[in-house]
Amino acid sequence: MRSIVLTKGVPDFSEGAVSFDEDGHLERGKTPTVMNPNDHFALRAALQTRVRHGGHVSGMSMGPPSYSTVLEEAMEDIYSDDSYLLSDRELAASDTWATAITLSAAIEKYQEEVADVDLVFAGFKTADGETGHTGPQTAWCLEWPIVTHVIALDIDPDERVLRAKRLVEGDVDEIETVEAPLPCFVVTDPEFEPTYRKAAHRLEHKRLRAATEERVEDFDDHLTTWDHEDLRLDSEYIGLDGSPTIVSSVDPIPKAPSEREATMVDPGDSDGMEQVLEELQPFAGGD
Amino acid sequence: MEVKPMSETRADGGSDDYEHYEAVVVGCGPGGAAAAARLAEHGIETLVLERGVEAGSKNVSGGLIYAEDSAPYTIDDLFPDFREEAAERPVTDYHIHNIDGRQVTTYDLTDLHEHDTDWCDAVLRRTMDSWLEQRVHEKTSETGGGVLTGVRVNGLLRENGEIVGVTCDELDPIRADYIVAADGVNSELARAADLMDWDEPDEWFQGVKAVVDMDADVINDRFSIEEGEGVAHLFSGDLFEDVRGGGFLYTNEDTLSIGTVFHLDSLVAEEAEPHELLDALLTHPLLAQWFDGEYNELEYSAKLVPDSKKVAHREPYADNLVLVGDAGGQMQAQGPIIKGMNHAVTAGALAADAYALTRGNADPEAAGRRYTTMLEQSGTMGKLRPRRYELTSTVGEHDLVTRAVEGVLNSPVGSVAIGNPIAKRLLPKAYNSPFLVGMLPDTSMAYTTLPSLIGEKHGRTVHWENEIEPPTLEERIGDLTYNTDVGNPHIRLQDESFEASGAAVYACPVSAEDFGGGCYRAETVTTNGSEEKLVSLDTQPCVECGTCAIVADTEWTHPRGEKGVEFKQG
Numbered sequence: 001m002r003s004i005v006l007t008k009g010v011p012d013f014s015e016g017a018v019s020f021d022e023d024g025h026l027e028r029g030k031t032p033t034v035m036n037p038n039d040h041f042a043l044r045a046a047l048q049t050r051v052r053h054g055g056h057v058s059g060m061s062m063g064p065p066s067y068s069t070v071l072e073e074a075m076e077d078i079y080s081d082d083s084y085l086l087s088d089r090e091l092a093a094s095d096t097w098a099t100a101i102t103l104s105a106a107i108e109k110y111q112e113e114v115a116d117v118d119l120v121f122a123g124f125k126t127a128d129g130e131t132g133h134t135g136p137q138t139a140w141c142l143e144w145p146i147v148t149h150v151i152a153l154d155i156d157p158d159e160r161v162l163r164a165k166r167l168v169e170g171d172v173d174e175i176e177t178v179e180a181p182l183p184c185f186v187v188t189d190p191e192f193e194p195t196y197r198k199a200a201h202r203l204e205h206k207r208l209r210a211a212t213e214e215r216v217e218d219f220d221d222h223l224t225t226w227d228h229e230d231l232r233l234d235s236e237y238i239g240l241d242g243s244p245t246i247v248s249s250v251d252p253i254p255k256a257p258s259e260r261e262a263t264m265v266d267p268g269d270s271d272g273m274e275q276v277l278e279e280l281q282p283f284a285g286g287d
Numbered sequence: 288m289e290v291k292p293m294s295e296t297r298a299d300g301g302s303d304d305y306e307h308y309e310a311v312v313v314g315c316g317p318g319g320a321a322a323a324a325r326l327a328e329h330g331i332e333t334l335v336l337e338r339g340v341e342a343g344s345k346n347v348s349g350g351l352i353y354a355e356d357s358a359p360y361t362i363d364d365l366f367p368d369f370r371e372e373a374a375e376r377p378v379t380d381y382h383i384h385n386i387d388g389r390q391v392t393t394y395d396l397t398d399l400h401e402h403d404t405d406w407c408d409a410v411l412r413r414t415m416d417s418w419l420e421q422r423v424h425e426k427t428s429e430t431g432g433g434v435l436t437g438v439r440v441n442g443l444l445r446e447n448g449e450i451v452g453v454t455c456d457e458l459d460p461i462r463a464d465y466i467v468a469a470d471g472v473n474s475e476l477a478r479a480a481d482l483m484d485w486d487e488p489d490e491w492f493q494g495v496k497a498v499v500d501m502d503a504d505v506i507n508d509r510f511s512i513e514e515g516e517g518v519a520h521l522f523s524g525d526l527f528e529d530v531r532g533g534g535f536l537y538t539n540e541d542t543l544s545i546g547t548v549f550h551l552d553s554l555v556a557e558e559a560e561p562h563e564l565l566d567a568l569l570t571h572p573l574l575a576q577w578f579d580g581e582y583n584e585l586e587y588s589a590k591l592v593p594d595s596k597k598v599a600h601r602e603p604y605a606d607n608l609v610l611v612g613d614a615g616g617q618m619q620a621q622g623p624i625i626k627g628m629n630h631a632v633t634a635g636a637l638a639a640d641a642y643a644l645t646r647g648n649a650d651p652e653a654a655g656r657r658y659t660t661m662l663e664q665s666g667t668m669g670k671l672r673p674r675r676y677e678l679t680s681t682v683g684e685h686d687l688v689t690r691a692v693e694g695v696l697n698s699p700v701g702s703v704a705i706g707n708p709i710a711k712r713l714l715p716k717a718y719n720s721p722f723l724v725g726m727l728p729d730t731s732m733a734y735t736t737l738p739s740l741i742g743e744k745h746g747r748t749v750h751w752e753n754e755i756e757p758p759t760l761e762e763r764i765g766d767l768t769y770n771t772d773v774g775n776p777h778i779r780l781q782d783e784s785f786e787a788s789g790a791a792v793y794a795c796p797v798s799a800e801d802f803g804g805g806c807y808r809a810e811t812v813t814t815n816g817s818e819e820k821l822v823s824l825d826t827q828p829c830v831e832c833g834t835c836a837i838v839a840d841t842e843w844t845h846p847r848g849e850k851g852v853e854f855k856q857g
Contacts, residue, residue: 203433
């Protein structure tokens with residue numbers, strides 16, 4: 001099995017890391033870049049496939065050169081064998097459509113020059129764009145089948161099919177089992193949990209981890225960077241020029257004012273506590 | 288959520304395509320490690336399953352590991368760098384203190400200690416076992432297996448009643464041609480195979496231990512030793528009142544292991560609190576010389592110890608399953624010296640050799656029978672179940688005889704006999720006789736009456752004041768690391784009446800009367816006007832020692848892989 005995992009660097013929106021200016025605009029320079037949280041599930045699905053069926057996993061990302069850290073994290077996390085970064089100024093400011101064009105061109109180049117790909121994994125959506133469009137559009141460009149919201153996955157390499165359980169409309173009670181031919185594009189759901197119920201799989205997992213610890217030391221030796229010329233992409237179709245999406249404005253959502261009042265009472269203050277009990281009395285149950 | 292692998296899905300939804308390993312070793316303590324390493328050396332595909340997050344995270348020992356001259360295998364035979372890389376200090380000095388109040392008589396026990404001893408090192412199990420795990424994984428990987436942590440084996444896979452493999456919480460069932468149960472004192476496999484039970488408190492000891500922080504230089508200074516030297520001190524006498532047992536102190540590289548070990552039936556009979564007995568030792572004036580008023584406890588732990596004289600299984604096998612180490616009751620109490628890990632190592636290696644010698648034999652019990660013979664012929668079983676104990680035990684345990692002997696010792700005549708100058712010369716000799724200590728009966732005469740008489744008659748008075756304050760039980764529990772399996776308790780109380788399970792309130796090392804934060808609590812409940820004393824259980828603070836499996840009416844299992852307590856020292 002040969003897989004490519006798509007991953008993206010996004011601002012770290014977690015409490016304490018993210019920085020906004022007075023107007024509520026994200027301060028990109030002050031906010032660190034991390035791997036898109038949803039991509040972790042795609043990575044786990046790729047790792048599960050690799051552990052169970054062997055093969056090769058490549059990490060792929062599009063973004064500035066600094067995004068190689070995200071690919072490095074992917075290697076540490078899921079023991080990817082090598083990494084591909086699609087990076088140059090012409091690609092900057094791409095929307096989901098231009099990104100899908102670029103990614104599909106890179107996957108096709110990979111198939112021509114490196115090896116045939118069986119699976120492409122992507123996360124559900126990115127924390128900065130929140131559209132969830134890039135995966136399906138990339139699959140569409142590749143003319144591959146796509147299975148989304150995948151929460152469990154198994155592959156039959158001989159029959160060249162995958163079977164997946166997917167959440168329908170995000171309701172955990174509705175789970176659909178589908179089959180699809182390979183190659184296939186798989187978008188994982190945050191509910192995806194890899195399972196390793198075989199000792200052989202866990203031993204392989206352990207072996208991959210040990211091998212990766214050495215490989216990650218020489219991360220740059222396993223990193224390939226492609227620009228738009230490598231991908232034979234006309235700059236009209238990529239980057240800002242190739243992005244039909246127009247974001248007219250972004251309005252910060254003001255915090256809703258609190259409708260409740262609070263009075264602090266010291267438990268040691270008997271008058272105060274008496275008042276609390278009086279207030280509570282009407283709500284007390286009883287005969 | 289899992290999608291059944293298509294290759295394994297049958298029309299009826301079942302799956303019979305189980306994995307197979309030639310050998311499965313359950314538990315990666317010294318016994319399991321020895322078995323697995325030796326199996327791999329024989330070229331056998333060996334899978335080791337360990338429930339802890341890392342080997343050693345579930346293990347506690349006193350802990351001294353011995354290498355006996357007479358043993359067919361020692362741990363450094365199998366793992367050559369063991370002493371340099373996994374052990375603490377060697378024991379170069381060995382003493383026993385007989386205590387009667389502030390009166391203390393100290394005997395040099397080095398002769399007994401050195402009898403049949405090539406070397407003996409103090410160990411901390413987290414460091415030791417995790418080191419072994421690495422070595423075992425390297426060795427077993429070469430023959431197609433390896434070590435997996437975080438996997439709890441919960442039972443035996445049987446076919447037509449015959450054992451053919453193991454079942455696990457985290458993995459699908461695994462078939463194996465040979466199964467080594469090295470899953471410790473609370474072996475669920477030994478019980479699943481009907482080889483061991485959890486019935487009689489008098490077949491067990493319970494130990495509790497504190498690992499105490501102390502700089503290496505300070506240790507050298509206070510114990511008057513050099514780098515590369517270490518001491519062992521044992522304590523017996525009246526500091527534990529009438530509970531039968533004793534205390535120990537061993538020096539590690541930069542910590543001390545201080546603990547107490549008692550007969551479980553005695554703990555139950557005296558309604559003694561194990562942590563208080565440990566505190567009685569820690570706060571005794573004799574220990575003041577080593578603490579100098581400072582006490583920083585890193586970890587409190589507990590362990591059940593099988594008494595091999597009574598429970599070492601003479602034929603530790605069933606079908607293709609063999610028991611190794613604590614799982615087979617292979618823990619020898621040679622008077623005051625307890626030897627367990629060395630026997631587990633020997634047994635593990637012999638179990639591996641037994642399989643290699645009978646490999647290919649169609650009879651599934653061939654290896655087990657050969658293992659049993661090897662345990663006998665190597666002298667291991669003879670150490671675990673000394674013949675002289677078998678001959679004297681009926682006398683030793685006879686209450687009437689005990690009372691008579693104690694009566695004599697307590698009488699003026701008896702005390703004078705112990706106190707006379709000839710006795711003063713003979714007693715240290717007697718203590719150092721492996722023959723005599725192997726015969727010692729399990730009565731309070733050996734543990735309390737005699738040592739305190741010796742203390743009284745021959746002792747010097749200790750005038751030091753010990754002002755240290757050991758942590759409370761609540762603080763001790765608070766300092767432990769737990770990965771609680773919320774909503775899935777591993778122990779269930781079968782009978783909550785105080786008569787059936789009340790002993791656990793005292794005997795459980797993380798429970799105490801009038802303490803609400805422990806595992807077991809007693810409470811009086813009024814129903815329909817009549818009062819009833821009931822016991823309740825909260826497994827969160829459990830240290831997985833297994834005491835309550837014996838003294839209370841429980842359904843006892845280990846937590847799932849990686850769950851429950853995680854010892855950092857062990």
